[in-house]
Amino acid sequence: MTDIAVLPGERPKPAARALSSALGPWLLLVPAFVSLASVSFYPILNGLWLSLTNTSLITQESDFVGFRNYAELWADPQFWNAWGHTIWFTFASTALETLIGLAMALILYEGFTGRGFVRAAMLVPWAMPTVVTSKMFGWLFDGQHGIVNWLLLEFGVIDQKVNWYGSPDTALTTIIVADVWKTAPFMALLLLAGLQTVPKSLVEAARMDGAKAWTVFWHIRLPLLMPTLLIAGLFRALDAFRIFDLVYVLTGGGPADSTETLSTLSYKVLFSTLSFGYGSAVSTAMFVTEGLIALVFCLFLVRQIRRAG
Amino acid sequence: MAGLTLRGLRKNYGAVEVIKGIDLDVADRDFVVFVGPSGCGKSTLLRMIAGLEKITAGDLVIDGQRANEVDPSDRGLAMVFQSYALYPHMTVAENMGFALKIGGMAAAERAAKVKAAADVLQLAHLLDRRPKELSGGQRQRVAIGRAIVRNPKVFLFDEPLSNLDAALRVNMRLELMRLHQQLKATMIYVTHDQTEAMTMANKIVVLNGGHIEQVGSPMELYRNPANSFVATFIGSPKMNMLDLPVEAADRQGLRFALGNGRGLTVPVDGSGLRPGETARLGIRPEHLKPAAAGPFTGEAAIIEHLGGLTILHVDLGRAGMLVVQAEGDDRTGLGARLVLDVDPALCHVFDATGRALRRVAVREAA
Amino acid sequence: MAGLTLRGLRKNYGAVEVIKGIDLDVADRDFVVFVGPSGCGKSTLLRMIAGLEKITAGDLVIDGQRANEVDPSDRGLAMVFQSYALYPHMTVAENMGFALKIGGMAAAERAAKVKAAADVLQLAHLLDRRPKELSGGQRQRVAIGRAIVRNPKVFLFDEPLSNLDAALRVNMRLELMRLHQQLKATMIYVTHDQTEAMTMANKIVVLNGGHIEQVGSPMELYRNPANSFVATFIGSPKMNMLDLPVEAADRQGLRFALGNGRGLTVPVDGSGLRPGETARLGIRPEHLKPAAAGPFTGEAAIIEHLGGLTILHVDLGRAGMLVVQAEGDDRTGLGARLVLDVDPALCHVFDATGRALRRVAVREAA
C-alpha cells in the first residue's frame, strides 16, 4: 500500500465533461420526448386544429370555422347523452374497482398457504387481451346461452332469462361489470404495493392501543393508503373514461343509445362519418373533461400528501 | 400497576426454537431490562408478553391471571416501539388519544388525559403537530405519551433510544428514569446497550441464544457475573479475559502461572480444577493499576484519551492484550512500558464451560 | 499520500448559506475528525471535499493543486459512506474491484489488489458473498476495502460507524485506528459522537452552524475549549455549566459568588468583566470530588452505576444541577447530602458571548 503509484487523478478532461454533465440529463430525456412527441403531441395538436375546422373527408372541405364545432357540440343531445354515460361509467367502475381491488389487496396481503397462486390467479383478467375479454363477456352474459343467466336461473336468483345487453336498464351495468372484472386486479396490485409500504409496527401499535381488525383498517391502513388509493384511482378513472373496446364489441352503443360513450361516439363521428372536424371537437371535449377529473384527484392528493406526508 | 410472571415460556418459528424456556418474575414497580446481543430473542420475548407473538409453550401470568390467549389490547400493557410507530396521519394529540378514542372515552375526558400526559412529558406545545414535524427526541416522547395515557399496568419498551444520537440518548435515559419514579409504574425495557441496562434497571435480565444467562441487579451482575458471557457483556470497557494455566487450586484459592515466572492467586473455590489445566482469568479494566511492581508487564499499544478517562490497550506479548482504564487524563505515551497490578480479590475466574468459580472470603470492591 | 487545504470554503443552497467560510489545513497522515451537532454542515463539507457537492466559493487545494472543478473520481480520494453504499448486485470482490474495473485495470492485477486489501481487512473468505449476506461489521469493512483498493491520497468517512451497535462500534473504531497506522494514510472522518472524535483524531475540527468553532488535538480541546460550545460538546458526561454572579474580577482571577455566602476564585483573566455581571462557570464532572468541605452542597438526585464509574446527579437547589463522575462503584445513596470540592485551576469561565476567558498560571490537570 505504500507504493504511491501514478494516481488516476492525472487524467485531464475539463470542458467536455462539464458540458456533458450540463446537457446530459436533457439528452437522456430526448428519446422519450421524441417518441411521445411523434406519437402523441403531434396528433393532439393536429386534433386541436381540426376541431376548429369543418374538415370532412366526405365533403372534402377543410375550412377554419372557429368554435362552431364546439357550439354545435354544446347543443348536441347525443354528445351530452354520451358524456353522461361516460361520467357514470367512469365513476361506477372506478368506485367498484377500488372497492373490490381493496378487498382483494387486503386478503392477498395476509400470509396464507397458496397465496402466491391466488395472487397470480388474480392477475389473469388483467393479462387477457381486451378483445378476448369483450368476446368472453358477450358470451358469458349472452341472453340465451350465457352461463350467467343459466347459473342465476339454476340458483333461483332470477325467474326468467335476462337480456343483459338488450335492455337499457342492464346494458351499461353489464359493461361496467366486465370492465371491473378486467381491471380490478390492476387496482389490487397497486393497492397491494401500497399496503406493503404501511409499516407493520403501526398496525401492531394500533393493536396494542386496542384496535380490532376493522378499526385498524379504518383508522390506520386506509388513511395511510389514501395517497396510493388516489393515484391508482386517478390512473383507473382516466382509463375508464376512455372506455371503447368493451362497448364497441358488446353493444355498439345501443340499445337506444343507452351505452353510448364519448369514445364510441367520437369513433363513429370520426371514422364512420369521417367528419374529422366535429369528431376532433368531441375528442378535445373528452380531453378537457379528463383534465378536470385529473384536477379533482390531484387536489385531493395534494391535501392528502400535505396531511400525511 | 402489577406484577408479571413468566413460566417456561417458549417460542418456535417453524422448527427453530427462538425462546427456549424463560422463567422470570417481574415485581410491581420493577424496572426490568432485557439485555443481550443482537438476535438473542429480546424483542421476541417482549412481543410475546405484549401479545404480538403467539406463545408456543409455557405460561404468561399477568397480575395473577394466565394471559397467554388474551388479546394484546386487553392485557393492560402499553408498548413503545423502536421506530416509535407514530401514526403519521394524526396529530400528536390524536396519536396519544387514539387508544382512548377506540376505548370509547368521551372527547373531553380524553383531551384532559392527553393534556395531563403531555404536561408530564413537556409536549403540551406540540399537541397539534404531526409526527413528521417533530425531532427524534420529541417523537420518542410522543410514543411514550401514547403509552402513558392508557395508564397501563406495565410499560414495554423495545430499544426506544437506539434511533437517537448520543447526547439525546443520555437525556432521554434520564427522563425515562424520572418517569419511572413519577408514575410508579412497572417497566420492561429491551436494549442491547449494556450502559442503558446498567443505568436504568433495578433488575437486569441477560439473555443469550433464547435463554436467560443471569438475572440480578446491575451491580450484582457487575460484581458477580455467573459466567464469562455475562462478565464480558456487562461493563464497559469490557472485562479483560486471559486464558492461563493453573498452577495450584484448592477450595480457598486458585493460583495462575503467569508467563514471566510470577503467579497470581485469586481467592475463589478452585476445587474443580487441577494444576496444568487452563482457566480463564477475568479482570475489569478499572481494576488494573500501573504500579512499581505487579503481575503484568507490557507496552502501551493504543491510547484513547476520553478526557475524564484514558483507555490504555496494553500488549502483554504472548499472553494477549489488556485494556486498562486509567482515571483522568493519563500521560502515558505510546509504546511506554507499563507494569500493572491488580487486587486479586477483584479478579474473576471461569472454568472451561464459562461458569464463574465461587468467590471465597468475599470482599467488596471500591 | 497527501495534504489538503481549505481556503474560505462556502456553500449555498439557494439563498441559505450552509458552509460559511471554512479555512483548514490537513497535513499528510493526519487523522482529522469533523465533529458537531446534527445539521451543522459536517457532511456537506466532507462532500465538498469529495467533489459530490459543488463549491460555491473558496478554494480546495489537494496536494498543492486547486481541485474545485476536478471530477470526484479524479481527486484521488476515496469515501466511505454512512450506509456503506455497497452495490447490492455485486459480490464483495466486485464491489471492491469496481473502481479499478472502471479505471480500466486488467482483471488479474485487479484481483491481486482486491486480494491484498481483503487480507488487510480479513475479508478474504467473504469475497464471493453479496452485501446482503454480510453482517453490519462485515459490510462496513467491505466499504473500507472498496476505498483501500483505490490507494487514495485521502480517505473520507461520513459517520461510518453510526449504523453499528455499541460493541461493534468500539471494535471497528480500534480497527480504523490500526488501519490508519498501517496504511499511513490521511483520513478525514465525520461524526457527531464526541467519543469517536476524542479517541480517533489527532486533530478535531468542531463545527457549528457552518463555521469552525475550534481546531486542535483532542486533549487541547478538552483542556482548553475556546468557547462554551466546544466545552459542552467535548467530554462525556458533559461539562457542568453554572451561571453565577461575579463577585470580583481582575487580570489574575475571577471570583464567583456562590449562593451560600461562599465564593470560588478561578485563575482566569477576568479583566473584561465587572462585579455584579453574570459569568458562566464550567466544571468537568470528573473534577468534582466529594469532600468534607467545598464550595457546593446538594443532594444526590439520580445515581447511575456504570460499574467502573458512577455518575451522580447532584441537586444544588436554586443554583441547578451538577453532574459528578465518581470513580469505581460509588456507594452514595439516593438523596444523600454531598459536599463537593473542585480545584479552581481546573475550572473554566465563559463570558456572555460564550468565549472562554484566558487561563492564567496554567496548570495541567491530573
Place this chain on the structure above:
Amino acid sequence: MKSDRPLVQSLALYVGAVLILFWSAAPFLWQFSTSFQLDRELTAATPRLWPDPFTLEHYYNAFVGKQLHRYVWNSLVVSLATTALCLLVGSLAAFSLSRLDIKGRFGILVVILSVSMFPQIAIVGPLYLVASNLGLLDTYTALVITYLALGLPLVTWVLFGYFETLPREIDEAARMDGVGLLGLLFRVILPMSLPSLVTTGLLAFITAWNEFLFALAFTSDINRQTIPVGIANFTNQYYVPWGDIAAASAVVTVPLIILVLFFQRHIIEGLTQGGVKE
C-alpha cells in the same frame, strides 16, 4: 405468523381467497373449457362445464386454418421489441428525472402522464396518415413506435418511483469510483432495479400484446398482424367461430398467465420498495 390468527379470521381469509380465485379464474376456465367443446354444444340449452365430447378441432382450426402461429410470432416480435425499447427509453427518462438535478422535473412527469390521457381514438387517424406517408403501414416499426409511446408514461412513472427509493449514496459511491452518467445507469442503477424492470417490462409487454386499435389500423398483412387483430379476423363476414376464438384466446392468454405466475412476487416488489435493504 400464520398461526397467530384466530380461527374465524383464517376462515374469512380462505373464503376470500376462494372468492378471488373464482372471480378471476372462473370466466377464463369457462372459456378454456369452451375451446374443447363442439360449437354445437355451446348453443345447447344447458351449458356444459366439462367438454364432452372433447375436441381439439378448434386448436387445429386456429393454427392450421387461421394460421394463428403467424399472429403469435408477430405479436412476440412487436411486444418484445416494445418492451425492450420501453425499458431503455423509459429508464433513460426516469433516470434523468430522478437522479439529475433537473428543474421542474415534476412538471415534466405530469406532461408525460397527461399525454397518455388523450383519447386514443383521436390519435389513430392522424397517425395512420403519418404512417402511410412514411410507408410504415404493415411494418413492425410502426407498431413498435406507437406502443413505445403508449407504454412509456406508465413505465417512466413506475421506474421513476423506484429509482427514487434507491439511496443516493450509491450514486455517489459510483461517482467516486469514476463511473460516468451512462455507466451509473447501466452498471449500477439498472442492475439494482431488476424487480422494477420486471414489473414495468411486464406492463409494457401486456400493453403491446393486447393492443387492438392501432394494430388494426396499421396492419393488413397477415405477416404483420398481431394476435388481437388475428382473433378479430377469425370473424369472417358475420360468422363468429366461438370455439376457435376460445382456443386462440387460450393460446394467447396462457403464456401471459405463466409469465405472471412466474414473476408474481417481483411484480409487487417492483412497485413497492427499493432493492437495497441494509
Place this chain on the structure above:
Amino acid sequence: RRVRAQERAEISFASAAFFGSETFGDLAKAYNEAQDRVKVTYINLPPPSSSTEVYQGLVQQLARRTGTPDVFSQDVIWIAGFAAAGWALPLDEYFPADKRGDYFPGTIAACTYGGKLTALPWFLDTGMLYYRKDLVDKHGGKAPTTWDELTEMASAAQKAKEVEFGYVWQGKQAEVLICDAVEVIGSNKGAILSPDGKSCTINSPEGVAAIQFLHDTINKTKISPKDVLSWDEEPSRQPFTAGQSMFMRNWSYAYPISQDAKVSQIAGKVGVAPLPAFAGGKSSACLGGYQLGVNANSKKREAAIDFLTWLSSAETQRRIAINFGLGPTRPALYKDQKIASENPFMAGLEPVFSGATPRPVTPDYAKVTLALQSGLSKALLSGEVKKELDAVADRVNTIVGG
C-alpha cells in the same frame, strides 16, 4: 422476361379480406399469371366484420387522390358517398346497358348514383328467411309469404312447445338493424328515403306499421325473444341452429353453417325462402355484398378496367362462388353445374336475391345510418314507434336535406 415485366402496367387492388379456400391475393396472382399486360398488387384491408376500418382505410387512400388503389371493392352503402366525392370513375362507357343485363337488376340499381354507373356488382348477399322444414311441414306445409302467416305458424309451433322462439331477427343498434328495417318497410311498400334521397319517409304510415310489427314480435305476439334487441347476426343464428327457433332472418352465410352437423342441431331440416311481406306488399330483401370500383384518379385506367372486367367476369365469379361461397351477381351462374355440385345451397338462393332492395342511397349515408340506428333502437325499445320515428325523420331530414 424482365423487359416484359417492365412493360406491364402496374396497378393495385384494395379489398376487405374475405376468407375461403383461397384469398383475394390468390385471385390477383391468378390474374397476373393469366395475362402479361397488367400486374396487380393486392392491398389487404381488414375483414368486413370491421367494416368501419375498411371504410376508413379506403377513404383515406382515395381522399389523397394519388390514384392508389386503382381498383377497390366496396360495400353497397358506400357507393353513393364515393361517387358524390368524385372518387369513383363512372363506368358507363365500359359497361353499356346491354352488358348490365347480365347482373341482377337490384345490384345494378345499387351501383348507380346520379344516373351513372359508378360501381360494378361483384358478389352479393341479401337478407332471407330461414325456416325449419320439419316444422313448416307440420304447420302449413310451405314457407310463409306474409308476416301474418309467419306469426301464425310461429305461434303455433311455440304453443306446441316444439321451439322456444318463433322468429329471430337482429335488433342490435348496428348497421344490421337498418337492413332488417329496410326489409319490413319495403315489404309494406314503404321506404326510408324518398326516391330523390332528399327527405326521410320512415315515419310514413307504412313505415310505422312495419316497425310496429317488429316491436309486436317481441311484445305482443311474442314470437321473438326480447334478446333480439341486442343481437346482430351471430347471436341470432345460434338459437336457430340450436333448434330453438322456427324462423330466422339472416344472410346467406348462415346456410352452410346451419347444414353443418358439427355446428348445427338442425342439419338437413333447414329451408330458405324470400322474406315475407305485408298484405299487398311484396317481399323485399336488403342488399348486401361487395361491388367493384375504379379510382377516378387512377393513372392506369385501361389496365384497371381490364382487371375489373376480369374480376366480375362469369369465370371469376364462378371461382369466387366455389372457393369463397359468395353469391354471384350474375343470375346465369345459379344454373351453373359446377357451382351446384360444389355449393349446392346456392342454387336455391336465386329467387331470394332477385328481390334485393338497396338501403337508402345518399352520399351522407354514414350520418344517416347512425341517426337511424339510434332512432329505430329507441322505437323498438320504447314501443312509441310513431313518436320516435317522427323524431328520427326530423334528424335525417336535416342531414340529407341540408
